[in-house]
Amino acid sequence: MNKLERIIHQSLEGKPALRNTLKKIYQASLSIVPTTNINEENVVVRPNCFYGFHNLCPWSKDNKYLLTHRFQTPDDRLPEKGQKIEVGVFFGENHQSYRKITETNVWNWQQGAMLQWLGGGHRLILNDWKEGRHCARVLDVSGEGVGEFATPVSAAAPDGSSFVSFCFDSLSEGLHGYGYAYRATPGRRKNLGDRLLHIDCATGEIDTLVTIGDVLKLSPRKLPAEAFHFFSHCLYSPSGKFLMFFHRWKSNTSDLGTQVVIYDFEAGRAHVLPLGEFVSHASWHTDRYAFLYAENTEGVRGYFLVDCLLDNARPMAFEGLGCDGHPQVLAQSPRAVTDTYPDRFRMQKLYVMDLERSACELLLSLKIPFRFRDAVRCDFHPRWDRSGQYISFDSAHTGVRSHCTIRVQ
Template sequence: MQSVCLIFEKWEIRGERSIIIMSQGHPTAQAVTSGPGHHFFGYYDKCPWDASGRYMLGLETTFMDRPPTPDDTAVIGLIDTASDNRWEPIAETRAWNWQQGTMLRWLSSAPDRLIIYNDREEDRFISVIRDVRTGDTRKLPRPVYAVSHDGRLAVTLNFARLHRTSPGYGYAGLPDHWAEENCPDKDGIYWMDLTTGEERLIISLAQIVRIRPNPTMQGVEHWFNHLLFNSDDSRFLFLHRWRRPDGGWFTRMFTADPDGSNIYCVSDHEMVSHFDWRDERRILAWARRHEVGDRYFLFTDRADEREIIGEGVLTTDGHCSYSPDRHWILTDTYPDQEDMRSLLLYRPADGRRVDIGRFFSPSKLKGEIRCDLHPRWSRDGRKVCFDSAHEDSRQMYVVDVGKVISRP
């Protein structure tokens, strides 16, 4: 099925009901990968473009309709957008999943040639720094989850535990050494120096359970997920989750200094989903607050302050991120009753919403093998890359939004 790439504008007018206006000119999604292989990048909080804007990172697989096994590899490659999107394989990994790939990204210390990604080596998960020009590699003793903007540090977690607790986010192939413990005191979030490989546990699961505990935390399994540094690398954000009786999970959102100190609970009203840092202190997140329900909130770190973003306009959870200039929010939706996902932009300054595409989501791709759009910005903020399976193959697409974001 072909994508539907009409552009809509949705406005809030002086507190009245929102209206939707269809515009004549609209951007079109262009595939930058093609078969016979399947291609995707992964999560929404990383940029696939190198510093020049010419090369994009991606993953290639031979299948898309089942979870990866320990024996399945994904090929890491470069997309040369100046040479008819030529695919150039450069490495392989055995530590990957459909939702977040292999944590593949360019290192800001040399964003024109150095990349980092995760892999499995014998009895451990590791990360690899590779020079895409020379092929030189350097291995680090732990996989990475979030990497600081200066490319010097990483915070990470137990991907074997995550594989058990949140299928589609961890990696197959290794046992969780703390599987029998609900909240181990020797496992949790780890800090790692990307230059020396020095690493240590900085926040344990047992430690986080002791902070503002409640009865639902007793006798159930706990884990961490979704780590992200703020804009100046002075703090990082993480989610603490624990099992619900119905099989789902409760979530709290925390922040901490990179060494694990000064832990602060930002929100603990049962649910926090996707998020992004607005700046060094403010966090945009789809979350629940008992007094108003589920909304996009702009939280302030280490302060009991929050405001609703996009009331009546941004009404569902999505993979949200700020544009490089912080003027726009990019997000998406989960499939509606017609199995369509929307890709949209929102400008907080005036409440302007622009829907830049709707894409079919095959019903056979559900649960951990689903293909979320996971939209991510180019470095200059004028293009958006996303993953989609609307043409019966998992591929990467790019939309030019330069004209949209330039409108007054």
């Protein structure tokens, strides 16, 4: 996004319908301009597959397996009731051999079925629909069921001892394209009592961490109680001592509002990070620092490194990278990876970042067909492998949504 585009985009805040219409016309008219992909020849493509969001890792702790969703439905339409998706793993040389594990009834193109590894072994957890409710199932890579929980999973603790959950019906209502076709409570409702839950995997015990009402009281700003509020984007810190999550709200006349909340498990309390009402995506750097794309309290947007203990947000400027993306920081490292949304020519980019030097390097640039947009867009959502040598990402540059990997030189 160049400077003029950014000015126009921000001037249309509060008018999402008009902004999205103008964006659609703008990109459609320029998508026919010839462009050249960069580094496409080094991409390993697994068609009709995708993983999902950037805040999870599809690689097992030993890097042996690569989790994936495999679909047979049209990949430019939202999933409907009755359309199951297959879950499996890639393994072997370049992770190109495939094994089916199971199927699930609930999924979407952005986050899949919240498929993720549970602890350091080869057990996985994912969401499903059973007896009129969302639930979470635990399996091993052979497909054998290991356990089941009456609440769906959002994020699992690094050691696999617990996970957190919230109301996915509220997520469906609040964030188009992120919810599920199956809903226990369809339609908008009063949801200030929605809870963020903590589930112990050994005992099944469920505890409430916070409610929407609790977070409204914690907020340093006065938020509209009449707006629709919901939780999203949960992520444990590397040690599992802290939880980052988004509290979001929207009304019929304004853009989505977001604040980032940190929950301290040892202290049993939460606090809101000192940022503006625009926060898009985040990743933990260490237990103390979060790396995210957001707006600070002065209204400046960009990447920030936030000290979650001292509540200090330090701007991070990366030459040539001035737009929103999906960052993921490599564990125990200053390296991060992020992507961009398609530009005016539908070119989508992947960057490797050095947080110590505030530097970034273009790794990949691919043209994404115009039909992959809005709720059925195909963001890269880049994810590091455990060694920092490969990056997993989803892409539709071939015309088919695919789970891809590329080696980082």
